[in-house]
Amino acid sequence: MNFTKTSHKFGQWADSRANTVYGLGFPSEAHLSKFAEKFSEFKEAARLAKEKSQEKMELTSSPSQESATDLQSPVTPESINGTDERVTPDAAFNAESRAEPNAVPFPHSSTSITKHWEAELATLKGNNAKLTATLLESTANVKQWKQQLAAYQEEAERLHKRVTELECISGQTTGIKTQKTELNQTIEELEAELKAKEEELEKLKEEVENADQLQTQKDSLTQKLQETELRNAELESQLLDLEQRLENSQSEDGAFRKSLRSLLELLDGKIFELTELRDSLAKLLESGCS
Template sequence: MTFTKTSHKFGQWADSRANTVYGLGFSSEAHLSKFADKFAEFKEAARLAKEKSQEKMELTSTPSQESATGDLQSPVTPESINGTDERVTPDAAFNAESRVEINAVPFPHSSTSITKHWEAELAALKGNNAKLTAALLESTANVKQWKQQLAAYQEEAERLHKRVTELECVSGQTAGVKTQKTELNQTIEELEAELKAKEEELEKLKEEVEKANQLQTQKDSITQKLQETELRNAELESQLADLEQRLENSQLESESFRKSLRSLLELLDGKIFELTELRDSLAKLMEGDSS
């Protein structure tokens, strides 16, 4: 297998025996380069170990056993995928990208502010939901890969146990057989440790999936609240439009009433003027009678 950098933060490699292509993304180009170096280092170590094992088998096996031992190849798998020297599990990346903290925010007094607030909240949830979906898909793919690796480890362990039994039955060359038995037992212990680590990672992934389901439930609840808020906002807008119409009608009525008052005032002014003239005429008549 050969690791190929397809971009600054992504690389892939193919397993021709399994007819499968694996891909992996990193947080930085430095992590990608470090992983590529480690990949090449383990690949070279696997090649050397295979050659050394074949040489030992050729030296310790009889001609009649060469065909039986020719297929002894210890599987060498890359370490758990990481971008640094420390192990970075998929659930850690999942937590780093998908942790959503929902704080209680007091409702604004304006219906428009409420709608904008919930729209922003929904947009943030949609973004986080997309990240969660991508992380879940990646975790599912990793789980399938680890299950295949677990099955391969178990088959290899059984094959190694059988090989140990066969080597114990071989007469002569006791020292070489004991050495090979010790190496095989160490390999079995390493495989068992790998199996245990993979099982722990699977448990962590299950916990992360449960957390993702809880976040999805919270998202659905907030979506429902947003819908209710939009309905309430529509009702408020309808009421506002009704009030505006009433206000406009009231203003029209007030303007009409003002016009009527002006006409009445003008009429009263005319009457008052006439009454004033009449009073003056009466006063003059009274003055004439008295003289």
């Protein structure tokens, strides 16, 4: 039997003669490595014990003497029997240390040997089926535990953020108290100014009530103000119109300048062509005279 690490925290070994697979889970990778080392030690010890028992059988002269073979009992978690209890690696090591070799007498007849091994094979097949079901259940539990762990991690991150926010808020409490004190002083000053303004306003109301002339002047000023506002609105509309016209004239001026440049470029081209034509005619005239 060879122990194989199938993951960081789970390992299994198979008994090919019994057609059975055993598995065991661990809380950490260190426990898994320790169990693997102990497994190899006990495996080697079982092999040596088996060799010694074979030597004793060869030295025995009586053919009817029953021989015993030292067998290492596999350590399996109690969850294989259908319970939810977990077996720690230390408990498994203690169980292996306490395990003593069992003497298995070999029956004399071939029929009894066959029946014996058939019963053993049926038992091992049943244990294998139980172990397979347990492994499937463990796989499902692992998936569920991973989902729960992810949810717990998200909740922990959210709580951590909340704690950070609360710490920031508690750190700002002193500043808020200082600002509150300053605001209270400002409010008191504003209330005092408001009272003074109210008293002044009361005096002004008394003066307005006692002076009809001030009321007439107020109406006149109000009318003038309205007229001024209307005139201001007209002037603003005229100003906007003038600005629009200015923009249009500027755009027209730009377009005119652009067209003038294109005309100048065209005129330059024509002048260049006429110059070439004149030179060609002059050359033709000179060649004709000669």
